[in-house]
Amino acid sequence: MAIAHHGDLYIPSDSPVHRWAVGSKLLSLLSFMFAVAIVRQLVLVPLALGLVALLYGLSRLPLSYLARRLPYPGLFVVAMVAVLPLTSGKTVLWQWGWLTLRLEGTQTAALVAGRFLAILITGFILLGTTPFLDILKALRGWGLPPLLTDMALLTYRYLYDIAAQLATMQQAMGLRGYGHRRQTARRQWTWLAALMGSLLLRSYERSQRVYKAMRLRGYGQQPPRATVAAATPDPVGAIATPLTLTAATILVLAEIWISRL
DSSP states (O other): OOSTTOTTTOOOOOOHHHHSOHHHHHHHHHHHHHHHHTOOOGGGHHHHHHHHHHHHHHHTOOHHHHHTTSHHHHHHHHHHHTTHHHHSOSOEEEEETTEEEEHHHHHHHHHHHHHHHHHHHHHHHHHHHSOHHHHHHHHHHTTOOHHHHHHHHHHHHHHHHHHHHHHHHHHHHHHTTTTTSOOOHHHHHHHHHHHHHHHHHHHHHHHHHHHHHHHHTTTTSSOOOOOOOOOOOOHHHHHHHHHHHHHHHHHHHHHHHHHTO
C-alpha cells in the first residue's frame, strides 16, 4: 500500500487545486479554516460555504468522495446542536405543547453547523488533492520536529492495518456465533471488551516489532539531514494563494466590522 497515494483519501487528478504547490496550498487553506473558525456572525456563514463550494468545484473531487465522509462527523455535530433550538433563547418561533422552537438557539445551531461543515470540507479538499506524505514534508519544511512527522506518518499508515485487523477479528467472532442469536447486553459488552482488549494488545505488540525493525535499520542513530527543496514554478499558487488569503482576510475583517455595529 503506497502511503503517498492511498486511495482512501488522495484522489489523483489534474485539477487546478491538485497542481497547486503543497506549501502554499497548506498555508492558504489552513488560514482560511482559521478565518472560518473565528466567525461569530451567522450572515457570514453562507459566504464561507459558497467559497468552499467554489473551491470544491475547482478541485474536481467527486461528490461521492464527500458523501462517504460527511455522515459520521455530521452525526456528531447534529448530536451536539440538536437540542439548542429547543432549549436556548427566549424568542419563540413555534410551539406545540411542551415542544418549543426558539430563534436564538436555531441561529446558534446554524452557526455551529455551518462553520463545522465549511472547515470539514476544506480539510477534505486538502487531503483529497494532496498526498499525505507531501503534507508531512511541507510541515517538516516549516520546522515541525521530525519526531512528530514520523509519528503522524506511522499513525496514518497503521490505522488502515488496524482497521483491517478489526474487520478480520469481527469476522472470526461471527464464525464463532456472535450476532447469530439474541444475546444479553452483558454478554455483548463482554464480547466487545474482549475484542477491543485483544486488538489493543496486538497493536501494542506490533508497534514494538515495528520500532525494533526501524532501530535495526538505523532510525534515530543519527540526526536527519536537512534537505532544501528546489523552488519550482507554481503558476496556480501565484493566483490561488493571494485569492484564498484575501478571502480569509475579508471574513476576519467582516466579522470584526459586523461585531462592532
